[in-house]
Amino acid sequence: MINIINDMLSFSFMQRALIVGILISLCASLVGVSLVLKKNSMIGDGLSHVGFGAFAIATILNVAPIEFALPIVIITSFLILRINENSKINGDALIALMSASALAIGTFTISITKGVNTDINNYLFGSVLSINNSDLILSIILSIIVIALYVLTYNKIFAITFDETFAKSIGIKVELFNVIFAVLCSIVVVLGMRIMGSLLISSLIIFPTLTAMQIVKKFKSVVITSSIISIICFVVGLTFSYILETPTGATIVIANLIVFVIFWLISLIKSNVKAK
Numbered sequence: 649m650i651n652i653i654n655d656m657l658s659f660s661f662m663q664r665a666l667i668v669g670i671l672i673s674l675c676a677s678l679v680g681v682s683l684v685l686k687k688n689s690m691i692g693d694g695l696s697h698v699g700f701g702a703f704a705i706a707t708i709l710n711v712a713p714i715e716f717a718l719p720i721v722i723i724t725s726f727l728i729l730r731i732n733e734n735s736k737i738n739g740d741a742l743i744a745l746m747s748a749s750a751l752a753i754g755t756f757t758i759s760i761t762k763g764v765n766t767d768i769n770n771y772l773f774g775s776v777l778s779i780n781n782s783d784l785i786l787s788i789i790l791s792i793i794v795i796a797l798y799v800l801t802y803n804k805i806f807a808i809t810f811d812e813t814f815a816k817s818i819g820i821k822v823e824l825f826n827v828i829f830a831v832l833c834s835i836v837v838v839l840g841m842r843i844m845g846s847l848l849i850s851s852l853i854i855f856p857t858l859t860a861m862q863i864v865k866k867f868k869s870v871v872i873t874s875s876i877i878s879i880i881c882f883v884v885g886l887t888f889s890y891i892l893e894t895p896t897g898a899t900i901v902i903a904n905l906i907v908f909v910i911f912w913l914i915s916l917i918k919s920n921v922k923a924k
Contacts, residue, residue: 656890664784665776665843665896669882671791672840673852677878678798679833680853681871682809684861691728693850694743695837697750698724700846703771704754708761714786718838725830751846774845774897776886787839794832801825806867844897852878855904862911881907 656662683689702717709716728742754771770778779787798805804825807815812822833853840849860873885900892899 652891653887656887661777661779662886662890664779664781665886666883668779668784668787668839669843669886669900670879671787672836672843673856673878673882674875675791675794675798675832675836676840676849676852677856677874678795678871679829679836680857680878681860681867681874682805682829683833684854684857685809685867689850689854690743691725692833692837692853694728694747695721695725695834696841696846696849697747699750699838699841700771701750701754701757703841703846704757708757712782714783714838714842717841718834721834721838722831725834726827729826729830770845771841772845772847773895774841774843774848776843776896779842783842787842790835790839794835797828797832801828805829809867844900848897848901851901851904852882855901855908856881859904859908859911862908862915877904877907 657666680689680692683691699717699721702720703713706713706716724746728746804815804820807818807820808822808825808829816822836853837849840852844852856874856878857870859877860870864870864873881903882900885903886896888894888903889896889899
């Protein structure tokens with residue numbers, strides 16, 4: 649097994665994928681806790697589809713995908729927050745509408761453009777081969793920003809996650825921190841799409857939190873446990889995708905699914921033991 653890992657890491661693209669993936673997994677698990685607890689986990693899915701459309705347009709325009717997609721996804725996250733607060737449209741319906749529209753725009757744009765060699769599966773399901781050195785540097789910088797902002801605003805995020813009314817009553821600028829959190833989500837989604845793809849990145853946000861919540865209940869414990877689970881599942885998924893020559897994103901999701909089932913069974917057994 650050690651020889652296989654050494655062989656895997658002898659390739660520069662696998663080294664880049666490992667570094668970027670660990671950072672993204674950590675960031676995704678951090679924002680995922682609040683999204684799941686606030687029952688807003690589908691926001692990540694909606695933003696990833698918007699990112700797909702932006703990536704497709706960036707390819708046609710021959711510009712850097714991440715730099716092009718990031719501001720578009722951030723603006724979209726602001727719109728979701730604003731429309732959700734002031735519109736009669738249901739939040740889930742709004743996200744579904746934007747997801748379908750963005751996917752349609754991305755697919756339509758690629759299909760009608762001639763002379764561009766684009767594998768749409770790389771956008772939908774991700775590809776470790778798509779990560780270049782500039783993506784690596786940008787991902788490291790943005791991931792550090794996400795982690796730093798999360799740590800600095802941890803207490804505010806904790807308060808807003810459970811009770812926005814109480815948070816306002818103690819002087820927290822809820823609207824401001826919701827905007828900051830939306831930016832963090834947007835960064836995680838755009839960066840994660842390079843490996844996981846637009847259809848699978850939301851799983852990196854949701855699975856670790858749901859898994860951690862099977863065995864721990866305190867907010868801080870869930871954050872720490874989900875971060876560990878997310879990183880381990882990514883490394884295991886990446887390794888087995890190399891060994892089995894399977895799609896990286898799908899293999900990582902399956903690793904997360906297996907761990908979730910194991911933790912769920914452990915939780916179920918503990919509950920039955922206590923009941924007796």
